[in-house]
Amino acid sequence: MSPGEPAGELTKQETVRRYLKAQIESGMSAHEKLPTERDLAASFGVNRLTIRRAIDDLERHGMVYRVQGSGTFVSATPISKTLEFTSFSEDMRQRDMVPGSLSVSLSVEPAGMAVGYALGLSPALPVVLIRRVRTANGAPMCLETTRLPAELVPGLEDGIHGDSLYDDLADRFGIDVVRADQQIQATVLGQEDAAELQVPPFSPAFLVQRTAYDARGRAVEFAQSLYRGDRYSYTLSIARTSIPKES
Structure with missing residues (x-):
């Protein structure tokens, strides 16, 4: 899935979440920085709150972590x-x-x-x-x-x-x-x-x-x-x- 693909029955938040999850699982390195919320919102044509909620879900599942003032990063396998x-x-x-x-x-x-x-x-x-x-x-x-x-x-x-x-x-x-x-x-x-x-x-x-x-x-x-x-x-x-x- 890429930002340009139609979401079908998925919500915008779920579309973003699945895309980021696929990107992480397909080869992003541990501690690699994700695109900013602003950049992701522009790519998907959604507001930043939608992006933030999608990233919140990934964080709850241990896939990413946030560093205040620095951004969101890929977690390593624990x-x-x-x-x-x-x-x-x-x-x-x-x-x-x-x-x-x-x-x-x-x-x-x-x-x-x-x-x-x-x-x-x-x-x-x-x-x-x-x-x-x-x-x-x-x-x-x-x-x-x-x-x-x-x-x-x-x-x-x-x-x-x-x-x-x-x-x-x-x-x-x-x-x-x-x-x-x-x-x-x-x-x-x-x-x-x-x-x-x-x-x-x-x-x-x-x-x-x-x-x-x-x-x-x-x-x-x-x-x-x-x-x-x-x-x-x-x-x-x-x-x-x-x-x-x-x-």
């Missing part, structure tokens, strides 16, 4: 994640994708109040700070900031061995991470974070905050991760504990 406790590297390998990191910085700093509370440390005690842009098949997926008690991981600030932090903790330091408390919330990316993830500023994201524990019950990791909202979704499997009997 990677679905269950709430099973896995590392980023494990997630990607389960999907036959190659995990990696675009950039890695490591340093030692005082824990501070919030991190100290999460890890059960005095605010003055040192933690190893790791900041990584995690990738899947070379594409940025996640901006990860991790802090670990320095006394548990001597020398970690000199570098992670391999792609998986959890594998390195087990192999070098005998720390097996077995469970975590995790909080997930929706957010938008600031300019610096968006640039590192190679998406437009104010793009949607998931902020995942995790405190992980080893088999001895020690808090060994406090991590804050920003996942691209266009590439990630979370899936929950839920069940009722009891079914009330009908009266």
Whole structure:
């Protein structure tokens, strides 16, 4: 379907929606910008409200996303994640994708109040700070900031061995991470974070905050991760504990 074809029994809004959907599915790239509402309205001979409603429907179905002041962009196919406790590297390998990191910085700093509370440390005690842009098949997926008690991981600030932090903790330091408390919330990316993830500023994201524990019950990791909202979704499997009997 093209803008010049007759709509038949379709409404003008549905004609626009189907045309844009077909364009997206036929080869538009992730994060490619759609024509402006003004240009689309002129092409279809309709008002901008009709165009906006058609794009609203595509946005509800996760096909596009809007960035205020910049326009409307094509969403990437999301990677679905269950709430099973896995590392980023494990997630990607389960999907036959190659995990990696675009950039890695490591340093030692005082824990501070919030991190100290999460890890059960005095605010003055040192933690190893790791900041990584995690990738899947070379594409940025996640901006990860991790802090670990320095006394548990001597020398970690000199570098992670391999792609998986959890594998390195087990192999070098005998720390097996077995469970975590995790909080997930929706957010938008600031300019610096968006640039590192190679998406437009104010793009949607998931902020995942995790405190992980080893088999001895020690808090060994406090991590804050920003996942691209266009590439990630979370899936929950839920069940009722009891079914009330009908009266």
